[in-house]
Amino acid sequence: MTVIIGLEIHCQLNTATKLFCGCSTDYRDDGPNTHVCPVCLGLPGSLPVTNRQAVIYALKVAKALHCEVPEVSEFARKNYFYPDLAKAYQITQYDKPLALGGYVDIEGEDGREKRVELTRIHMEEDPGRLVHMGSGDRGRYTLVDYNRSGIPLIEIVTEPQLSSPKEARRFLNKLRATLEYLGIYDSEREGSLRVDANISIKGYERVEVKNITSYKGVEKALTFEITRQKGMIRRNAQIVRETRHYQEARGVTTSARSKELEHDYRYFPEPDLALMRVSSWVDEIALPELPDARRDRFMKQYGVSLNHARTLTGDLGLAEFFEEIVGDSPEIAAPWTADILLGELNYRDMPVSKVPVQEYRELLDEAGSGRITDTSAVEILRLILNQVMEGSDPEKPGAIISRLGLAKESGESFREIVATVLADNDAAVSDHRAGKNGAINFLVGQVMKATRGKADPKEIREIIDDLLKE
Amino acid sequence: MVSEEDVAHIAAITDVGVDASELKLFTGQFNAILEYFDILDSVEGGNGEPVGPTNIFREDVVVQSLSQEDVLRNSTDPEDGFIRAPRVI
Amino acid sequence: MEKTFTFDRPDPCNAFIKICENITYGEGPLSGISVGIKDNISTSGIETTCGSHILQGYIPPYNAHVVTLLRSAGAAIVGKTNMDEFGMGTTTETSSFGPTKNPVDPTRAPGGSSGGSAAAVRSGLVRLALGTDTGGSVRCPASFCGIVGLKPTYGRVSRYGLIAYANSMEQIGPMAANVRDCALLYSVIAGYDPRDGTSVDKPAPAPVSPVIAGKKIGVPAEYFGEGVDPAVAETVTEAIEKLADLGAEIVPCTMPSMKYALAAYYVTSMSEASSNLGRYDGVRYGMAPEMVQPWHEAFSAIRRSGFGEEVRRRILLGSFALSAGYQGKYYAKAQAARQMVRDDFARLFAEVDIIAGPTMPTVAFRLGEAADPLSMYLADILTVPANLAGIPAISVPCGEAHDLPVGLQLMGRHFAEDEILSAALAYEEGSA
Ligand SMILES: [Zn+2]
Numbered sequence: 001m002t003v004i005i006g007l008e009i010h011c012q013l014n015t016a017t018k019l020f021c022g023c024s025t026d027y028r029d030d031g032p033n034t035h036v037c038p039v040c041l042g043l044p045g046s047l048p049v050t051n052r053q054a055v056i057y058a059l060k061v062a063k064a065l066h067c068e069v070p071e072v073s074e075f076a077r078k079n080y081f082y083p084d085l086a087k088a089y090q091i092t093q094y095d096k097p098l099a100l101g102g103y104v105d106i107e108g109e110d111g112r113e114k115r116v117e118l119t120r121i122h123m124e125e126d127p128g129r130l131v132h133m134g135s136g137d138r139g140r141y142t143l144v145d146y147n148r149s150g151i152p153l154i155e156i157v158t159e160p161q162l163s164s165p166k167e168a169r170r171f172l173n174k175l176r177a178t179l180e181y182l183g184i185y186d187s188e189r190e191g192s193l194r195v196d197a198n199i200s201i202k203g204y205e206r207v208e209v210k211n212i213t214s215y216k217g218v219e220k221a222l223t224f225e226i227t228r229q230k231g232m233i234r235r236n237a238q239i240v241r242e243t244r245h246y247q248e249a250r251g252v253t254t255s256a257r258s259k260e261l262e263h264d265y266r267y268f269p270e271p272d273l274a275l276m277r278v279s280s281w282v283d284e285i286a287l288p289e290l291p292d293a294r295r296d297r298f299m300k301q302y303g304v305s306l307n308h309a310r311t312l313t314g315d316l317g318l319a320e321f322f323e324e325i326v327g328d329s330p331e332i333a334a335p336w337t338a339d340i341l342l343g344e345l346n347y348r349d350m351p352v353s354k355v356p357v358q359e360y361r362e363l364l365d366e367a368g369s370g371r372i373t374d375t376s377a378v379e380i381l382r383l384i385l386n387q388v389m390e391g392s393d394p395e396k397p398g399a400i401i402s403r404l405g406l407a408k409e410s411g412e413s414f415r416e417i418v419a420t421v422l423a424d425n426d427a428a429v430s431d432h433r434a435g436k437n438g439a440i441n442f443l444v445g446q447v448m449k450a451t452r453g454k455a456d457p458k459e460i461r462e463i464i465d466d467l468l469k470e
Numbered sequence: 471m472v473s474e475e476d477v478a479h480i481a482a483i484t485d486v487g488v489d490a491s492e493l494k495l496f497t498g499q500f501n502a503i504l505e506y507f508d509i510l511d512s513v514e515g516g517n518g519e520p521v522g523p524t525n526i527f528r529e530d531v532v533v534q535s536l537s538q539e540d541v542l543r544n545s546t547d548p549e550d551g552f553i554r555a556p557r558v559i
Numbered sequence: 560m561e562k563t564f565t566f567d568r569p570d571p572c573n574a575f576i577k578i579c580e581n582i583t584y585g586e587g588p589l590s591g592i593s594v595g596i597k598d599n600i601s602t603s604g605i606e607t608t609c610g611s612h613i614l615q616g617y618i619p620p621y622n623a624h625v626v627t628l629l630r631s632a633g634a635a636i637v638g639k640t641n642m643d644e645f646g647m648g649t650t651t652e653t654s655s656f657g658p659t660k661n662p663v664d665p666t667r668a669p670g671g672s673s674g675g676s677a678a679a680v681r682s683g684l685v686r687l688a689l690g691t692d693t694g695g696s697v698r699c700p701a702s703f704c705g706i707v708g709l710k711p712t713y714g715r716v717s718r719y720g721l722i723a724y725a726n727s728m729e730q731i732g733p734m735a736a737n738v739r740d741c742a743l744l745y746s747v748i749a750g751y752d753p754r755d756g757t758s759v760d761k762p763a764p765a766p767v768s769p770v771i772a773g774k775k776i777g778v779p780a781e782y783f784g785e786g787v788d789p790a791v792a793e794t795v796t797e798a799i800e801k802l803a804d805l806g807a808e809i810v811p812c813t814m815p816s817m818k819y820a821l822a823a824y825y826v827t828s829m830s831e832a833s834s835n836l837g838r839y840d841g842v843r844y845g846m847a848p849e850m851v852q853p854w855h856e857a858f859s860a861i862r863r864s865g866f867g868e869e870v871r872r873r874i875l876l877g878s879f880a881l882s883a884g885y886q887g888k889y890y891a892k893a894q895a896a897r898q899m900v901r902d903d904f905a906r907l908f909a910e911v912d913i914i915a916g917p918t919m920p921t922v923a924f925r926l927g928e929a930a931d932p933l934s935m936y937l938a939d940i941l942t943v944p945a946n947l948a949g950i951p952a953i954s955v956p957c958g959e960a961h962d963l964p965v966g967l968q969l970m971g972r973h974f975a976e977d978e979i980l981s982a983a984l985a986y987e988e989g990s991a
Contacts (some may be wrong), residue, residue: 040476053530088837487863544844
């Protein structure tokens with residue numbers, strides 16, 4: 001059963017003001033309805049005027065994603081009734097979008113580069129935010145905050161060319177990185193990237209899943225929906241063309257109230273806004289170095305492997321951090337940063353921006369000099385990150401080494417411990433003699449444990465072999 | 471020709487409450503009006519090239535928003551700075 | 560520096576929805592002059608209803624651009640004038656606050672939708688008033704009440720704060736008892752406003768003086784065709800002859816696109832209105848919704864009880880004209896027809912300076928006379944072309960028919976308000 005996925009990505013542009021009014025977009029720390037004016041509140045008589053910067057940002061994305069920008073584009077009204085929509089229409093773009101076509105190259109399922117084509121990119125305004133109130137004294141009702149109303153969005157629509165949730169995640173990672181590199185989007189802002197997905201099994205009806213509010217939820221939502229559809233096919237149940245909502249907390253998709261009538265949005269050109277003729281602006285837009293170019297440069301300039309280069313450039317903050325700390329030892333900095341540091345950060349849900357550069361750099365020097373073992377280095381890293389998390393000043397790696405006595409000691413000083421371990425583990429010793437593969441690792445592990453990681457596993461292995469020869 | 475069902479349908483999707491007696495009245499009127507609009511059938515082409523000014527933009531400069539008090543003033547029974555609306559789910 | 564304005568006149572014609580208390584005014588070209596403002600123009604701190612129950616109690620937290628301009632010109636804003644609900648009517652009878660009577664004959668309607676403004680001026684309650692004109696709503700009541708009303712070029716006067724009925728066609732326009740007053744008010748409200756994305760930056764209006772000699776005046780046959788009351792046609796023909804006596808050259812012409820104009824106007828205005836009026840859900844302002852009902856039920860209930868019949872009729876027809884499957888037949892064709900009207904005017908204005916004809920095909924209707932909706936719509940046939948094309952047009956009193964006022968309509972090129980005001984002044988003063 002072939003899976004076909006297309007995505008619609010809504011990205012908030014990080015302009016200073018909203019798309020059609022001068023209200024500040026920096027509302028997240030403020031109370032409800034404090035970043036609102038007659039325009040974004042939809043007061044009678046108010047009129048929209050387009051934010052030039054938002055158009056430039058959208059064009060920047062269009063250029064970076066290799067889109068064509070038609071000579072004329074136009075805003076249109078999408079009419080529907082919902083309390084978060086202050087004017088009862090969303091100003092969006094319909095048959096004359098800002099940009100057409102374009103593509104994003106990703107690593108495909110087979111590990112080779114795969115080109116995912118885009119249908120279009122258009123601009124639109126975000127609706128307000130609803131809070132659903134349960135049944136208290138006042139019964140059920142809705143609370144509305146219009147602070148988000150009018151925040152500029154771009155909607156990027158892909159062709160249905162993604163074939164698995166994993167590919168979808170890779171696509172989104174790549175897209176997100178590109179948007180970040182372009183400086184038009186703030187990944188730290190909650191809800192700044194939202195995804196709708198069209199999912200079908202080849203030969204069956206297509207289902208739209210809305211409301212995937214974090215890009216991390218995409219893989220989970222898609223996996224759930226594909227499993228659901230495959231299950232239905234196996235049970236000979238009919239898949240109906242419908243819109244489903246992703247319930248982030250439960251990790252499931254549920255059928256949206258089926259009011260087919262609501263789909264007649266009665267689009268027509270927005271009479272309050274002038275046409276846009278901005279295709280010529282594209283030439284004047286300078287693009288920064290984008291993820292692919294930076295990846296290639298990392299491989300060339302630092303001799304970093306393809307995988308490490310992909311990882312290190314997959315996030316703007318990480319790429320910048322790497323270049324700050326790499327110094328003249330990329331062979332140590334790359335694996336440490338891509339494999340170890342990133343894992344520790346993910347585990348702590350900690351942004352790379354919080355890593356203390358000085359201390360990390362010093363730690364890499366220590367690890368590179370061979371003064372401490374890798375195990376000790378990881379221990380030190382964890383300690384430092386935990387200190388940062390707790391809000392205290394991170395200790396210098398050198399200080400930690402002396403405080404905990406982590407300096408690597410010579411293998412010979414462990415001869416006695418090794419001998420004890422061998423004596424205590426007859427079974428493993430005979431397994432090793434019999435040529436069983438895992439046995440030596442077990443023995444090394446036992447020694448490491450006994451030395452609290454101060455020993456170099458390679459040396460230990462040599463000592464074991466040495467002792468067993470005797 | 472539109473039928474009473476057509477008018478009821480459009481009333482339903484636009485949430486314009488139309489009762490039974492009005493439905494009959496509106497349907498008759500709509501047919502007369504739409505028949506008059508049929509003259510447009512003989513117009514060549516559609517939509518055409520849009521006219522009017524192009525490229526009207528404002529700069530990305532923050533302008534003072536309304537006070538929360540002014541935002542809420544005309545709403546019904548606001549709550550903790552939020553505006554209240556009937557339930558949607 | 561603020562001075563207090565005393566206003567204690569009775570309003571037997573129901574020209575006002577609201578008369579202000581504590582009226583003040585300042586210095587400027589309109590210092591101390593009383594002005595009525597149509598109730599679809601937002602006034603900060605003053606209830607603004609658009610003639611509709613659905614907005615009853617709504618107090619805008621901001622001023623329309625024109626109101627700011629009036630205040631800084633020193634005007635004394637007396638009150639908010641009555642109007643057809645959301646501007647949808649030709650008689651001011653669809654107002655939720657009762658009809659306005661025509662001061663010339665209280666058994667007659669003042670025309671609409673700016674009937675309150677026209678009546679307030681005609682009965683001398685105010686010297687100046689603002690109306691709005693989407694398909695003739697300034698010119699029709701000006702014609703029926705025997706006053707002067709100007710619809711400026713689309714983009715000449717900021718619409719910021721004007722509660723939208725049909726955005727692509729409407730303009731705020733000055734109304735006054737004579738051309739000089741009309742020009743005075745126009746000179747205050749015309750100008751660029753960056754908050755209106757359809758506003759156009761043009762030099763300030765020039766002072767008007769009576770000028771008509773040597774002007775070429777086109778007279779389209781369609782403006783004297785079927786449906787035009789012969790008595791009205793005769794009065795207007797005499798007025799045009801007077802323009803010729805003053806030195807204008809009369810050029811007979813035709814406007815073939817006229818046969819599409821009314822349908823194009825109504826399809827476009829209803830479509831835009833159906834979208835504009837969706838926001839009146841009672842959540843943010845206006846009539847309060849029943850919180851216990853689910854959203855769509857509560858919304859339907861508000862729209863049923865808050866909007867009058869004509870408004871709901873136009874919302875339904877407009878939604879229909881935009882709906883999937885019908886948009887190509889109605890909305891798209893209306894835009895093509897609109898282009899034909901523009902092209903006709905462009906062709907004519909290459910030959911002539913001004914186009915003249917009656918403002919309305921009839922004199923003022925009797926109150927309560929309003930027949931079926933379509934017949935009512937047909938009364939707009941002579942005014943809608945100017946809105947479709949965005950050109951300026953003025954109605955100036957030109958005598959009577961059936962003992963009731965008749966208006967002469969003069970239309971000009973885009974942004975040629977000065978030219979039609981000057982021609983109207985020449986006509987009014989009988990000199991060139
Ligand atoms: Zn705003």
